Amino acid sequence: MSINEARAQLILALRQQGIRDARVLEVMETTPREKFVSPEFADKAWDNQALPIPFGQTISQPFVVGAMTAALGLKGDEKVLEIGTGSGYQTAILSKLCKRVFTIERYRPLLRIAQQKFADMRLHNVVSKCADGGLGWEDQGPFDAIILTCAAPIRPDTLLGQLKPGGVLVAPVGQGSVQELLRYRRREDGIFEEEELMDVRFVPLLPGTSG
Template sequence: MSMPDPRMIQLVMALRGGGVTDARVMGAIERTPRDLFVPERFDDQAYDDRPLPIDCGQTISQPLIVAHMTQALELDDRSKVLEIGTGSGYQTAILSRLARRVYSVERYRTLGQLAQSRFEALRLSNIVPRIGDGTVGWPEQAPFDRIILTASAPTRPDVILDQLKPGGIAIAPVDSGKRQVLMRYQRIEDGFDARELMDVRFVPLIEGEAKSL
């Protein structure tokens, strides 16, 4: 039996200290080796609680933010999830351990292909990837039980939110003046119940598919 990675133990302690309480979320993070998702040159920082650069000018999010966003989704093993922004695939992999199926859209082909190779290495078979324009969501697969955006929308992303089932939950960073605010939206009978969770900093949500990367 292999010994636990002391770096992972330290990360888990940091997440608990940062207010992450969902045992299922913590378990998914413990089973997902973050070093697999970061460029080799950052391997010594892979388990630090901080964002790191990846290809195509993007980042892998701070683990504490990943954990809080995942916890706020209130996932169960029946959840059908839409993720906008596959990125490194780290958030996707954690979602896949908690949900029935994850549909993940990435605008950069390079990132999408790298993420897919990581999913295969981890034998995660319930992820459906797509290269395309995340600003339009994935209407052919709608409706979704849960939606998560890993890039900041300039306004409330109604085109994407409209793909939620009644009662469904979406977590999205949204620009608010000089701040970015992590928002939780729940679909109710006459629209959306919205509440602020915390200030965050994400790369912007960009329209279209990147043609050359």
């Protein structure tokens, strides 16, 4: 099967699984996932499955990427914080749907690889750093939207504190092998509304940096 056929098949599958946001689907169709997977998995780049990347991390299943991205409800003018750059695939998706992405990765070698991909793809609205993602990026906040691509053990209050009134945070939350994907909305009065979206499996959010 050619890349074009595999890509078309994946987008059809995402529609069938309930991804309805046309902008998200278009960006996922035109973002070359094969550039973000490890070379040994290049033939599976457009499969609807998570794939391993270095340091025990993963590039998320496209359905989960689509669902989490759609849950943010981006319109195009937002400032977004991403916790867990990983392969850079989710970052690239976000960069085409908002004004600016600030992304944090704890594994320095992973971040260097992702940064090179951002440069190669001319993603000039991505700002990245190696840091403890659980602390967020306070001096660049507050953010219109925040997304975690790793599982917070409990409600991520530090990150919620960096969310603008009216903003949305989407994160896997839980300490087991299966977590709950939650969407938090910060009301204008500062109160957070919590919504359960689905069960997911993510690597844990870890403190500190590595490498």
